Every structure is written in C-alpha cells, then in structure tokens.
Amino acid sequence: MARILIVDDDLDLLEGQKMFLEKKGYxxxxxxxxxxxxxRARESAPDMxxxxxxxxxxxxxxxxxxxxxxxxxxxxxxxxxxxxAPRKMGxxxxxxxxxxxxxxxxxxxxxxxxxxxxxxxxxxxxxSAKARDA
Amino acid sequence: MPDPAAPAISGGHGARPHxxxxxxxxxxxxxxxxxxxxxxxxPEEGMREGIRRILERRGCMVQSAPDGEAALRALSECPADVxxxxxSSHGTDGSALTEQILRRSGGRTVVVITSARASxxxxxxxxxxxxxxxxxxPFSPEALxxxxxxxxxxxxxxxxxxxxxSEVAGERTLSRELINSMHEGVVVFNIRREPVxxxxxxxxxxxxxxxxxxxxxxAFSDLDVSAAVEAVLESSQESPECRLVxxxxxxxxxxxxxxxLLRDGEAGGAIVILRDVTDTWKAEQDKNRFVSxxxxxxxxxxxxxxxxxxxxxTGMFDDNPAKVREMLERCKVRGEALLELVRDLLYxxxxxxxxxxxxxxxxxxxxxxxxxxxxxxxxxxxxxxALALEAPPGPCLVKAxxxxxxxxxxxxxxxxxxxxxxxxxxxxxxTENGADWHVAVTDTGIGMSEAEQxxxxxxxxxxxxxxxxxxxxxxxxxxxxxxxxxxYNGRVTVQSRPDAGSTFTVVFPREAx
Numbered sequence: 001m002a003r004i005l006i007v008d009d010d011l012d013l014l015e016g017q018k019m020f021l022e023k024k025g026y027x028x029x030x031x032x033x034x035x036x037x038x039x040r041a042r043e044s045a046p047d048m049x050x051x052x053x054x055x056x057x058x059x060x061x062x063x064x065x066x067x068x069x070x071x072x073x074x075x076x077x078x079x080x081x082x083x084x085a086p087r088k089m090g091x092x093x094x095x096x097x098x099x100x101x102x103x104x105x106x107x108x109x110x111x112x113x114x115x116x117x118x119x120x121x122x123x124x125x126x127x128s129a130k131a132r133d134a
Numbered sequence: 135m136p137d138p139a140a141p142a143i144s145g146g147h148g149a150r151p152h153x154x155x156x157x158x159x160x161x162x163x164x165x166x167x168x169x170x171x172x173x174x175x176x177p178e179e180g181m182r183e184g185i186r187r188i189l190e191r192r193g194c195m196v197q198s199a200p201d202g203e204a205a206l207r208a209l210s211e212c213p214a215d216v217x218x219x220x221x222s223s224h225g226t227d228g229s230a231l232t233e234q235i236l237r238r239s240g241g242r243t244v245v246v247i248t249s250a251r252a253s254x255x256x257x258x259x260x261x262x263x264x265x266x267x268x269x270x271x272p273f274s275p276e277a278l279x280x281x282x283x284x285x286x287x288x289x290x291x292x293x294x295x296x297x298x299x300s301e302v303a304g305e306r307t308l309s310r311e312l313i314n315s316m317h318e319g320v321v322v323f324n325i326r327r328e329p330v331x332x333x334x335x336x337x338x339x340x341x342x343x344x345x346x347x348x349x350x351x352x353a354f355s356d357l358d359v360s361a362a363v364e365a366v367l368e369s370s371q372e373s374p375e376c377r378l379v380x381x382x383x384x385x386x387x388x389x390x391x392x393x394x395l396l397r398d399g400e401a402g403g404a405i406v407i408l409r410d411v412t413d414t415w416k417a418e419q420d421k422n423r424f425v426s427x428x429x430x431x432x433x434x435x436x437x438x439x440x441x442x443x444x445x446x447x448t449g450m451f452d453d454n455p456a457k458v459r460e461m462l463e464r465c466k467v468r469g470e471a472l473l474e475l476v477r478d479l480l481y482x483x484x485x486x487x488x489x490x491x492x493x494x495x496x497x498x499x500x501x502x503x504x505x506x507x508x509x510x511x512x513x514x515x516x517x518x519x520a521l522a523l524e525a526p527p528g529p530c531l532v533k534a535x536x537x538x539x540x541x542x543x544x545x546x547x548x549x550x551x552x553x554x555x556x557x558x559x560x561x562x563x564x565t566e567n568g569a570d571w572h573v574a575v576t577d578t579g580i581g582m583s584e585a586e587q588x589x590x591x592x593x594x595x596x597x598x599x600x601x602x603x604x605x606x607x608x609x610x611x612x613x614x615x616x617x618x619x620x621x622y623n624g625r626v627t628v629q630s631r632p633d634a635g636s637t638f639t640v641v642f643p644r645e646a647x
Contacts, residue, residue: 012438012464016445019457023450054430084433113437116444 002127003027005046007037009055020116034064041068053083065105078126084112170286173214174198175205188275202231214243216285221249229263236264244285319408329353339408356381362392366404369394387415427594435468478610492535499532500525502539503562510547518557525564530571531645538618545611546575546638554579571644576637582630591616
C-alpha cells in the first residue's frame with residue numbers, strides 16, 4: 001500500500017483529500033504544520049508528498065520541500081505542491097513557471113481546488129514512474 | 135505752430151535736412167507726456183537765454199550753464215533728457231564734455247552739438263563721440279525745437295529699450311526660477327539630442343550634474359527614455375508625439391513625460407518632465423499585494439468546500455450518511471466564514487473610501503461592554519467560559535461611534551472566546567489612566583509566542599498551529615481593530631504567553647464627564 005503524506009494548514013482540505021485517497025487504497029498521513037510534516041516524513045518515509053505552498057508564511061511550502069529533500073531516502077520522493085495562491089503573487093517567485101518549480105524542488109504545482117480525479121491521476125503517474133525507475 | 139513771438143537766433147537752419155521741416159507745432163505738446171528737461175551749455179548769456187525762452191514756451195524745463203564744469207554740476211543736481219553742447223568754446227572741449235555727459239548719465243542724456251562751423255569733419259567727430267545731432271549756428275527757433283524734440287524722442291526710445299531689455303532679462307530670470315523651483319525634474323534637449331537645460335530636481339533624480347556638451351546617454355542611460363526622446367524629436371506639429379515612460383533609478387520610481395519643443399511646426403527639441411511616483415507606486419504595490427492575499431484567502435475556504443463536495447459526489451460515502459453529513463456541516467461552517475470574510479472586506483473598503491456613516495456620541499464604555507458580553511453569553515456558556523466585567527464606579531465616558539466600539543470590542547471578545555479553553559474565563563477590566571481609559575481583555579486560552587505576536591495586527595495574519603486549525607477566522611479582525619482605533623487616536627497592544635492566555639489592552643481617549 002503506497003504511503004502519501006499531505007501537509008496543509010487547512011484541516012478541511014486535509015480531511016477531504018485523506019478520506020478520498022484512503023477509499024482509493026492509499027495509506028494517508030496528514031500534517032497541519034511544516035514541523036509536524038517533517039517529523040512524519042522522517043518517521044514514515046512516504047512514497048509521495050503533497051504540500052501546500054502558503055502556510056504560516058507565504059513560502060512555507062517551499063521551505064518544507066527543501067527540507068524533505070534533505071532527509072536521507074527522500075532525495076527523490078515525488079512532491080506535488082498545491083496552492084490557492086494566484087499564479088503571480090507578486091512575491092519572490094512564480095510558482096507556475098518551470099524555473100520556479102525547479103528552484104522550489106517540487107515536481108509539479110497544482111492550483112487549488114485540485115479536482116479529485118486529477119489529483120489521483122497525478123499520484124498514479126508519479127508513483128508508477130517511481131516504480132519503473134526503482 | 136511756430137511761435138511768431140520767438141526771436142530768431144541768428145537765423146538759418148541746422149546742418150541736417152530735417153531742420154528744413156517746420157512742422158513743429160505737434161512736436162512738443164505741452165504736459166501730455168513727461169516734460170522734456172534740457173541743459174543748455176553756451177558761453178554767451180544771450181544765446182543761453184534766447185534758447186531758454188524758445189524751449190520753455192514749448193513746455194521744456196530748461197537749465198543753463200556757461201561752461202563744462204557748470205554743466206556737469208547742473209547735471210548732478212538735475213538730470214537732463216537733452217543737452218545742447220557747443221563744439222568748442224572758451225575753456226570747454228565739446229567732445230570731452232559730450233563724453234562725460236554720456237558717461238555720467240549712462241547714455242540717458244542725448245547730446246546735440248551746437249557749432250558755428252558747419253563741416254563734415256566736425257559732424258563725424260561728434261557723432262563718433264556719441265552725440266546724437268548737430269545744430270549749426272545760427273539756427274532758427276524751429277530748427278532748434280525740431281532738433282531738441284528729435285533728441286528727446288531718441289531719449290525716450292533709449293529708455294523704452296532699456297525697460298524692455300530689463301523686462302526680458304526679468305522674464306528670463308523668472309522662467310529660470312520657476313523651472314528651478316519645480317518639484318518635477320526638467321530636462322530640455324536641443325535637436326542635436328544634447329541637454330541644454332537641467333533643473334536641480336532633475337540632477338538629483340538622475341544623479342548627475344549638468345554640463346555643456348553632455349549627451350543624451352549622459353543624461354539618460356535608460357534605453358526606453360532615450361528612444362522616446364528620439365521619437366519625440368522626429369515628430370511634427372501635425373502629429374506631435376508625447377511619450378510616458380516609467381524609469382527606475384535606485385529606490386526611486388520616476389514617470390518621464392516627454393513632449394516636443396515645437397518651433398515652426400517641427401520639433402526643435404524635447405522636454406522631459408520627471409515626476410517622482412515612488413509613493414504612488416508603493417501604495418499600488420501594497421494594494422496589489424492585498425488583492426493577491428484576498429484572492430488567496432477567498433480561494434482557500436472555497437477549495438475546502440469544493441473538495442468536500444467532490445468527495446461526496448464520488449458516491450464513495452453513500453453508505454455512510456453520518457460521514458456525508460459531517461462533511462456538509464464543515465462546508466456550511468467554511469461557507470459562513472467566507473461570508474464573514476467578504477463582510478469584513480466590504481467594511482474595510484467602505485472605511486477606506488469614507489462611506490461609513492458614523493455618529494459620534496458620548497457613550498459609557500462600561501455599558502457598551504456589558505451589552506456586548508450579553509450578546510456573547512450563549513456562545514461562552516456552550517463552552518463553560520466565564521465572562522466578567524470590572525469597571526470603576528460611575529460612567530466611563532468616551533466620544534465615539536457605537537458601531538466602531540462594537541467593531542473593536544466584539545472582535546476582541548470573540549477572539550477571547552474562540553481561542554480560549556473550555557471552562558476558561560474572559561475578563562474585561564476598565565481602568566482610568568491619565569487622559570485615557572485602558573480596557574484589558576484577558577483570556578485563559580492558547581496564548582502566543584513572541585514571533586506570533588509580532589505579526590498579529592497585520593491583515594490576513596493568523597496564528598497557524600495544530601491548536602488553531604479548527605478555529606475559523608478571517609485574519610482581518612485585529613487589523614480592523616487597529617485601524618478603527620487609530621481613527622480615535624487610540625491603540626491596542628498585546629501581552630501573551632503560550633498556553634497561559636493573552637491580554638489585549640485597548641487605550642481609548644477619555645471624554646470629560
């Protein structure tokens with residue numbers, strides 16, 4: 001059973017996605033803060049990580065992703081970022097652009113609300129690619 | 135008309151042809167313009183007096199002197215418009231005297247030479263010395279009057295020209311002062327793209343000093359600006375080009391307005407006006423940022439709601455109505471919070487544009503707080519939170535709008551309940567402190583770290599932790615409290631310890647009872 005870690009400061013969003021993905025046969029862990037998310041990532045070494053961009057700070061998700069990649073064994077874990085932020089926040093980077101994503105060390109940026117089937121498709125795509133590479 | 139009573143002064147005419155014109159009647163109309171002042175220099179008293187009589191009848195003011203020394207003394211007492219100077223006589227050198235008169239009067243006294251000898255040489259000589267005209271003795275009264283009038287006319291022209299020149303110089307100085315005093319930077323280019331004028335403000339903005347022979351690139355290294363200057367210089371009067379180009383120099387944001395300096399339908403140069411728009415730009419950035427934040431804050435609850443609905447619509451929980459109901463309940467809560475956020479945003483906006491109807495009245499703060507606590511009683515009772523109000527005896531008077539007081543304290547009371555623990559307490563204590571009332575709102579809730587307190591009064595800041603995850607809020611409450619208070623010269627501060635609780639203290643000016 002593939003393990004997915006979702007980090008988001010919106011409890012309802014976490015709940016909804018968790019319920020859906022569990023029904024689809026995934027083992028889902030959730031965390032409301034990046035500290036909690038990192039602790040869970042270290043303990044359980046998830047197969048895939050889904051993170052929100054703007055949490056306590058506008059770039060919390062970015063900080064989180066960098067730290068996840070530093071955890072031994074998680075250097076290549078697929079990371080999906082989902083955000084409600086407008087494409088151009090006028091902040092320091094553009095989450096929608098390819099250089100922005102590379103800089104943020106994430107594989108893909110999805111815009112909230114992510115349709116469930118779309119989310120599922122992305123998860124399956126990355127997990128199968130990972131299985132092939134292994 | 136020639137004065138028939140005028141004695142002939144040795145007869146004859148002046149050396150100049152104009153001396154033959156006798157239409158002298160209109161030459162010196164009495165008193166309708168400045169009286170002509172004439173100095174007559176002649177060694178012969180009879181000559182002096184004869185000339186005086188003729189000229190005085192024509193309305194001139196006449197003084198006379200027998201020699202050069204007396205002439206200069208007379209002039210120092212009363213300046214003359216016209217001086218009649220003999221070419222040479224006993225002890226007086228006419229050309230030397232002419233030169234002195236001209237120098238001392240600054241050219242304002244017009245000299246007419248009188249001479250017994252009519253020769254081209256002497257005429258040339260005195261003209262070279264600066265004399266205006268030449269009268270050959272003996273001359274008729276008409277010739278004298280005519281010569282004097284012409285000389286006086288020349289004097290008037292000289293004065294008018296001086297006045298005009300000084301006005302022109304004055305206008306130039308004024309334009310220069312105007313340009314130099316402008317709050318905007320001004321740079322003027324000639325057709326060869328060289329700056330010919332740069333006011334101090336432009337020098338400050340561009341970080342350069344104007345010097346002759348500097349180039350367009352010396353003034354503006356920015357390619358957009360120099361391209362716009364080029365385009366404007368190419369334009370004609372039929373289609374004058376004006377360009378607006380933004381320019382960033384260091385921390386400063388400038389708006390360059392470039393227009394042609396039109397001469398005969400062609401651009402004879404270009405004028406660049408530089409406006410410092412840094413403040414406007416910053417305000418715009420803040421506004422954009424705020425709009426981005428609003429968009430994010432609106433999308434988050436909507437995303438959660440739509441996500442739940444999508445889960446329900448998959449039908450995977452059709453066999454678990456309790457679970458579906460739970461999700462719908464959360465959708466309702468989030469939807470209501472969203473509505474509250476929109477209300478807060480509209481309120482903030484209406485305050486910004488000054489559309490809030492405020493009624494300033496004298497109110498008893500203790501009574502206002504008591505009624506607000508009453509409103510929250512049901513909500514507090516549900517979680518067994520004890521509400522208390524302590525106030526000094528007598529009314530605690532303030533001058534305020536009741537709606538504003540509700541905004542301030544209901545936000546704080548609501549927070550005090552929301553972020554409290556079950557069976558906790560919320561105390562409101564009013565104390566008198568100098569010219570202010572201090573209202574301390576103390577809860578026994580989750581409290582905050584110092585880092586969290588630092589950003590607390592910013593728009594959309596919400597303390598986010600596992601402890602606050604289930605609590606909905608707009609992130610605008612405390613920012614609004616701060617904004618409303620600033621309109622009353624009041625303020626709000628916070629003291630807090632994690633897990634111990636928080637005290638928000640509102641400082642509000644007292645109204646004398």
